[in-house]
């Protein structure tokens with residue numbers, strides 16, 4: 001049985017079931033998600049390998065070979081047709097894409113295995129998110145519902161709001177109690193749990209709640225398992241937060257009691273739209289990774305959820321490497337442009353900017369040093385790398401507004417993540433391509449001799465699709481200096 005078979009047996013059937021990694025009903029054979037290929041904008045659905053099985057990741061790997069792909073639809077596996085697509089502009093924020101839509105997740109940002117079989121999760125960078133404002137069968141007003149999501153407990157930030165669940169149907173903040181969604185992250189602007197976060201909280205609109213108090217509830221722990229099961233459920237004047245390690249063990253209950261003691265949350269005024277990765281009003285500054293999740297009709301029992309947790313653990317989520325080209329940590333390298341080997345242009349610093357400049361063994365020593373980088377373990381993720389300047393020790397390549405800069409490490413989480421890059425085979429068939437960890441469809445690219453974290457055909461001027469594969473492919477050699 002899959003999670004939705006278990007919920008149905010408990011009398012609280014799924015009315016939305018989303019996953020890019022596996023079927024959530026034992027009989028489901030339909031599409032899990034839709035890819036859009038950036039080279040030609042064609043689309044392809046990824047289905048499970050077998051009924052109830054893991055996604056057929058080979059479909060994605062073949063379709064997206066030598067280009068980049070986005071996850072443009074996450075299909076609803078329930079009979080309700082509650083598919084998720086790119087979220088439209090809302091009361092708090094527009095997205096950066098055409099028409100004010102939020103960005104879609106890059107297809108390769110969150111690789112995992114399930115019982116040894118490769119699959120891909122949904123990696124949500126800031127300004128990305130999904131929504132369905134015409135969902136059917138989701139709880140409204142004070143109606144009972146439950147939801148769970150399996151997330152990456154190490155991918156989060158403190159911005160509003162990495163959510164999955166029930167939200168407003170017009171993408172506006174329509175008032176307290178108009179949402180009921182799982183939140184995950186370290187935002188402490190409204191409420192918080194014990195420690196520094198991240199926490200599983202409930203986004204009930206105009207507040208992230210960790211218990212009965214509007215501010216801190218120390219019974220709700222900081223929790224950051226790599227694979228994390230998160231649960232929020234609600235019914236008249238009762239709601240609960242539960243969670244646990246999605247790869248082993250059982251669930252704990254972090255809150256189970258009355259609605260928060262503030263106006264507007266009892267009774268609730270739920271509207272029944274569905275969001276993923278954003279707040280109710282499209283606040284879109286947050287980040288996180290989603291693997292699977294559902295929403296139910298009716299308030300699931302703890303016993304039903306405990307059986308769902310056992311099913312998630314039995315799916316055997318495990319990590320797989322983010323970098324496929326090995327670099328030796330501590331070694332010094334230079335990175336040469338592959339579009340024009342004769343001009344011998346290398347990635348090199350020029351003050352705090354990063355250029356491609358012609359450099360050779362007869363260039364002066366300072367220029368050779370500016371074109372030489374020490375490979376470090378990724379400041380933001382151990383599977384990936386950071387590049388320390390040989391001429392300015394303690395300074396690293398990082399992106400800022402997607403332009404590459406060389407800046408001293410300020411020790412912040414943001415710096416660490418902006419300075420972390422993962423490797424893969426060169427998109428043009430030569431050398432290595434180097435993608436940003438926190439924006440995985442953005443690759444280290446040269447464009448007019450300046451370098452950027454660029455996406456293929458994206459919304460920035462340096463995202464120009466022409467020459468993209470060539471301008472993101474680098475020949476890596478021992479350092480010039």
Ligand code: AHR
Nearest residue numbers: 161205206207279280281
């Ligand atoms: O409740 C927290 C956030 O507040 C909601 O997600 C958003 O709609 C509002 O800005």
Ligand code: AHR
Nearest residue numbers: 399400401402403414418
């Ligand atoms: O480069 C994109 C973003 O710009 C970085 O993540 C952030 O530090 C800056 O706002």
